[in-house]
Amino acid sequence: MSPIELAPADRLDLAALTALLNTSYADYFVPSQQTADQVASSLHAWDIDLAGSTVAFVDGAAVGVALLGVRGAHGWIGGLGVAPAWRRQGIARRLLMHSQAMARARGLTRLDLEVLTRNTPALALYQELGFSIQRELLVWQRSAAQGALPDPYRKLQPADPAWAVANSPTWHDTAPCWQRAAASLRQLSGDLRAVCITDAEGAPQAYCLFRQPEADQLRLLDVGAAPDANVRRVGRDLLQDFHLRHLGKTVTLVNEPVESGWNPVFVALGYYVVERQHEMRWLVG
DSSP states (O other): OOOOOEEGGGGGHHHHHHHHHHHHHHTTOOOOOOOOHHHHHHHTTTOOOOTSSEEEEEEEEEEEEEEEEETEEEEEEEEEEOOOGOOOOSHHHHHHHHHHHHHHHTTOOOEEEEETTTOHHHHHHHHHTTTTEEEEEEEEEEGGGGOOOOOOSSSOOOEHHHHHHHHGSSSSOOOGGGSSHHHHHHHHHGGGGEEEOTTTTSSSEEEEEOOOOOOTEEEEEEEEOTSSHHHHHHHHHHHHHHHHHTTEEEEEEEEETOOOOHHHHHHHHHOOEEEEEEEEEEEEE
């Protein structure tokens, strides 16, 4: 095999980076195909440092990529992929090791990533390179075929997305993952929609953040409940009315920590777990 060259990801323009990501994830466990606009939005929301991210080249062709997000002293691998024709040749290992070196060079104290629990080869690689499992994250989905839920007593009210994002750090009983942290949600403010439910005095008790639905799919970006609220009670009212207003949509929520008090609410309302992920961490030495 020709030598592998590692170079900063900012060598690629957006179109070429999008093509590389789509090639690398086309046959993944959960296949992903994105437009250039979607990739640009993710790079911005996740604070991806393209100069610190890495692309692998063979004979001038881009064959693999590792995206590095940076927030203060914390880093995150926002995507690690290799084109199918170039796998099992040590490229993923080289990319991850280079990302670790970049994390050290940037003075980061830790580097996080997520991996599907069923992706055992990747899990083994990460553990071999010093990453340890921190917790499990659940991907929840409720199919449109399950139909309507009972009409709740409390109804949804429109909410300012910026208000919901501002409350996000204290309206979770477990810390959110990188993609659902307030720093990520804040970058999506132009695309966000928000609704909430209130108590009898009009004080908000729970919110959900989402984007404009696409066809028959709807992605919940975040849910939160006031620190003094009963999550099971307010969460049920929130999501019951939300689904009544979005009949015919399959709703997905990504990466809810397994310890979260919202999980019993999802079960009660007919959601089911479609994927599980390990959140992993490497402490920069």
